Amino acid sequence: MTRPLTLLITSTALTAMIAIPAWSAMRASAQGGAVLPLRSLAVQQAQSPLLVLVDDDEDEAGEYGDEGEDGGQGRISGNHDDDEACDDDEGSCGGGSSAAAAGTVAPPQNGLFSNGALPKVQVK
Amino acid sequence: MMRSMKKSLLAILAVTTVLSFPAAAMAKPVTVTTSLKDYGGNGAYLALYVTDKNGAYAGSLWMAGGKSKYYRHLGNWYQATGGDTAQINGITGASVGSGRTLEVTLDLADALFDAGYTLHVDAAAEDMRESPNDASVALTSAGAGKPAKGRRYVSSISYAF
Numbered sequence: 001m002t003r004p005l006t007l008l009i010t011s012t013a014l015t016a017m018i019a020i021p022a023w024s025a026m027r028a029s030a031q032g033g034a035v036l037p038l039r040s041l042a043v044q045q046a047q048s049p050l051l052v053l054v055d056d057d058e059d060e061a062g063e064y065g066d067e068g069e070d071g072g073q074g075r076i077s078g079n080h081d082d083d084e085a086c087d088d089d090e091g092s093c094g095g096g097s098s099a100a101a102a103g104t105v106a107p108p109q110n111g112l113f114s115n116g117a118l119p120k121v122q123v124k
Numbered sequence: 125m126m127r128s129m130k131k132s133l134l135a136i137l138a139v140t141t142v143l144s145f146p147a148a149a150m151a152k153p154v155t156v157t158t159s160l161k162d163y164g165g166n167g168a169y170l171a172l173y174v175t176d177k178n179g180a181y182a183g184s185l186w187m188a189g190g191k192s193k194y195y196r197h198l199g200n201w202y203q204a205t206g207g208d209t210a211q212i213n214g215i216t217g218a219s220v221g222s223g224r225t226l227e228v229t230l231d232l233a234d235a236l237f238d239a240g241y242t243l244h245v246d247a248a249a250e251d252m253r254e255s256p257n258d259a260s261v262a263l264t265s266a267g268a269g270k271p272a273k274g275r276r277y278v279s280s281i282s283y284a285f
Contacts, residue, residue, distance in 0.1 A: 004129060124227065
């Protein structure tokens with residue numbers, strides 16, 4: 001009788017050690033804090049490209065071109081050869097390294113995503 | 125007695141296994157649908173991101189448009205992130221054409237809903253005006269499936285479980 005009881009107590013303690021941080025993080029997010037719990041529970045999974053990308057080639061057809069006149073404030077100029085004419089603001093073009101496309105890496109660990117499936121995208 | 129002990133052990137193992145992975149039970153796939161107006165221009169860059177109940181940036185959900193040098197035209201998103209592409213690693217796709225509809229299915233935490241979070245869309249297209257916060261919708265259980273109207277590029281935005 002004592003042995004099962006001991007086992008039960010041990011497993012309950014183990015569960016509490018794992019679950020309490022997760023619950024407290026969830027409460028903190030519900031009270032307006034940043035959504036953190038998933039960060040603390042992040043589990044590295046094997047990357048498997050499950051992305052379903054469909055027929056959108058807009059990046060080629062509709063991408064900002066190299067010709068055009070400079071627009072006014074708040075307007076995107078078609079002349080966006082920023083590598084040469086990158087002299088606006090403080091000289092920053094915001095043209096740093098490109099982000100990894102969906103399906104190539106896991107989503108950012110910002111607390112918004114679970115550790116589940118990779119994003120799926122479709123353009124109709 | 126051994127049998128009853130085994131049963132007890134199995135039950136304990138099952139309980140601890142379930143409780144040890146609460147994240148799996150606290151997330152769900154959410155499809156965010158962004159329909160664009162027929163604005164007659166080139167493909168639009170769209171930044172989908174979330175703010176908390178205080179209006180503070182909480183994180184990005186999707187970036188439509190792959191060239192980081194144009195992200196500065198997504199004003200509110202850029203201001204919040206400084207154009208940090210690490211914020212959109214793994215959640216970046218192509219820009220979206222005029223009149224098209226973007227559907228993105230994401231595995232999101234339940235904690236995002238009914239907690240004051242709001243989904244926003246910044247939009248911009250070549251030779252057209254930038255449109256920060258073109259559309260926004262509160263993330264609630266009751267709001268699922270109910271489209272919210274956009275201002276300039278976005279016709280409507282909605283989410284469904």
